[in-house]
Amino acid sequence: LTDGKVYLVGAGPGDPGLLTVRAAALLALADTVLYDRLVDPGILKLVRPEASVIYAGKSVGSGDTQDKINAKMVSEAKKGRTVVRLKGGDPFIFGRGGEEAEFLRRNRVDFEMVPGVSSALAGAAYAGIPLTHRDYSSSVLIITGHDAPSKVKRAVDLSSAARAADTLVILMGAATIAETARRLIDGGLERETPVAVIQSATTKRQRTRLFRLVDLAEMSGTGAIEPPSLIVVGAVASLARDLDWFRVDGKTTLEKLRPAKKTAR
Amino acid sequence: LTDGKVYLVGAGPGDPGLLTVRAAALLALADTVLYDRLVDPGILKLVRPEASVIYAGKSVGSGDTQDKINAKMVSEAKKGRTVVRLKGGDPFIFGRGGEEAEFLRRNRVDFEMVPGVSSALAGAAYAGIPLTHRDYSSSVLIITGHDAPSKVKRAVDLSSAARAADTLVILMGAATIAETARRLIDGGLERETPVAVIQSATTKRQRTRLFRLVDLAEMSGTGAIEPPSLIVVGAVASLARDLDWFRVDGKTTLEKLRPAKKTAR
Numbered sequence: 001l002t003d004g005k006v007y008l009v010g011a012g013p014g015d016p017g018l019l020t021v022r023a024a025a026l027l028a029l030a031d032t033v034l035y036d037r038l039v040d041p042g043i044l045k046l047v048r049p050e051a052s053v054i055y056a057g058k059s060v061g062s063g064d065t066q067d068k069i070n071a072k073m074v075s076e077a078k079k080g081r082t083v084v085r086l087k088g089g090d091p092f093i094f095g096r097g098g099e100e101a102e103f104l105r106r107n108r109v110d111f112e113m114v115p116g117v118s119s120a121l122a123g124a125a126y127a128g129i130p131l132t133h134r135d136y137s138s139s140v141l142i143i144t145g146h147d148a149p150s151k152v153k154r155a156v157d158l159s160s161a162a163r164a165a166d167t168l169v170i171l172m173g174a175a176t177i178a179e180t181a182r183r184l185i186d187g188g189l190e191r192e193t194p195v196a197v198i199q200s201a202t203t204k205r206q207r208t209r210l211f212r213l214v215d216l217a218e219m220s221g222t223g224a225i226e227p228p229s230l231i232v233v234g235a236v237a238s239l240a241r242d243l244d245w246f247r248v249d250g251k252t253t254l255e256k257l258r259p260a261k262k263t264a265r
Numbered sequence: 266l267t268d269g270k271v272y273l274v275g276a277g278p279g280d281p282g283l284l285t286v287r288a289a290a291l292l293a294l295a296d297t298v299l300y301d302r303l304v305d306p307g308i309l310k311l312v313r314p315e316a317s318v319i320y321a322g323k324s325v326g327s328g329d330t331q332d333k334i335n336a337k338m339v340s341e342a343k344k345g346r347t348v349v350r351l352k353g354g355d356p357f358i359f360g361r362g363g364e365e366a367e368f369l370r371r372n373r374v375d376f377e378m379v380p381g382v383s384s385a386l387a388g389a390a391y392a393g394i395p396l397t398h399r400d401y402s403s404s405v406l407i408i409t410g411h412d413a414p415s416k417v418k419r420a421v422d423l424s425s426a427a428r429a430a431d432t433l434v435i436l437m438g439a440a441t442i443a444e445t446a447r448r449l450i451d452g453g454l455e456r457e458t459p460v461a462v463i464q465s466a467t468t469k470r471q472r473t474r475l476f477r478l479v480d481l482a483e484m485s486g487t488g489a490i491e492p493p494s495l496i497v498v499g500a501v502a503s504l505a506r507d508l509d510w511f512r513v514d515g516k517t518t519l520e521k522l523r524p525a526k527k528t529a530r
Binding site: 015018090112116118125128138144242246 | 277280281282283284285286287289290355356357358359360361362363364366367370376377378379380381382383386387389390391393394395396397398399403404405406407408409421422425426428429430501504507508510511
């Protein structure tokens with residue numbers, strides 16, 4: 001009996017059309033699929049009926065669940081099975097794909113990395129926002145709003161971030177957006193800096209809203225922006241007004257209104 | 266006669282398996298395909314034989330060629346044709362996809378954005394490098410080595426970049442790598458910071474080399490690193506030693522040697 005193999009596969013941002021050709025082929029031949037919370041149900045239809053399809057979604061910071069996922073990948077592969085570990089977006093941009101690859105290597109399980117279209121980039125495109133632009137942006141910084149302070153490495157330095165990049169993309173930033181916006185303004189970003197908040201990007205539930213950075217800094221509570229949301233900070237966010245192209249049932253996903261109470265300065 | 270439509274499509278980093286399902290479908294139905302220099306020939310095989318396939322590669326900064334591409338997209342669409350504008354990687358990460366979308370909008374041509382797998386992210390994964398990692402990186406800054414100083418916006422501030430991001434990804438940086446490395450060290454990055462240089466990433470010509478930042482800073486001339494190369498700066502670059510998985514004809518693409526004259530410090 002030959003050992004199996006684990007494919008660490010990105011499912012893309014939501015729209016099943018943004019799955020890669022290789023990911024689609026692997027789903028059609030997998031014996032076992034371990035999938036995450038943010039994987040679109042339309043994508044799971046590609047799995048063949050005989051395969052084991054196992055939900056492996058987990059809450060942020062749930063180490064125990066991660067241990068179980070790791071153990072399951074190894075045990076399935078050691079049975080000789082072809083395993084697809086399927087994650088939303090790209091597994092190697094805040095998807096723990098690297099940590100899972102290390103675990104597989106330590107346990108002598110063969111693996112391949114199959115990158116997906118990252119939600120960080122494609123979500124912006126579906127709102128009509130190019131993250132780089134000759135006139136407005138030649139640098140893109142991707143961070144997460146869930147950066148745990150207890151890590152070995154330093155936390156994200158938002159003051160430097162404000163100076164370093166023309167465009168800032170924040171994943172998983174809904175809950176911490178007000179604090180993030182305040183730190184960016186303290187770091188030197190203009191209060192008027194355009195911000196786009198794209199909820200459920202590339203899906204039929206997509207909703208795009210444009211703000212000024214100060215609007216978000218003055219928000220109280222955490223309910224104003226719901227996850228999953230992609231947040232784009234920088235001049236390119238304004239291009240959504242002109243380049244908005246994605247339609248759901250023939251309608252734009254762009255709400256141009258700013259919060260009413262913030263319009264008087 | 267109805268006006269046609271232009272699809273601004275990412276071809277992914279090179280490996281045809283990393284094309285999206287939607288891109289493959291659009292190539293199979295396009296009347297006209299305008300493709301760039303970095304698009305893999307294997308991908309063009311998906312175009313139907315009756316379609317016009319036009320090479321639209323251009324040198325950096327060749328404004329005249331860009332004008333011709335823009336005019337061609339518009340004239341083909343106005344004839345009622347379905348046009349695919351195909352670019353390597355993702356068209357909205359240093360691909361001028363945003364500028365082309367603006368031109369189409371100004372000329373009242375309908376368009377859609379079809380993001381691709383970005384070379385910046387996938388190229389690293391094919392060298393076994395996850396750009397984020399719980400222990401080493403929670404921020405990724407993507408820049409280009411070809412940042413023209415004559416632009417409206419400010420140039421990339423490499424000193425801030427060095428402080429802002431755990432991982433720095435440089436596209437089109439081969440010719441300017443020594444200067445970039447020196448500026449990053451001046452900006453505060455450790456001379457020993459690991460760097461991976463991945464040439465022709467995700468293709469059969471892939472070649473991965475690991476350096477210390479100081480090795481690159483001390484390089485003279487521009488021939489040492491050839492385009493197209495992806496450069497990854499930061500602790501995650503070292504993970505390539507452990508996680509290197511991609512094989513070409515059964516062989517690793519990773520050369521672990523550093524330049525001999527630099528080993529004595």
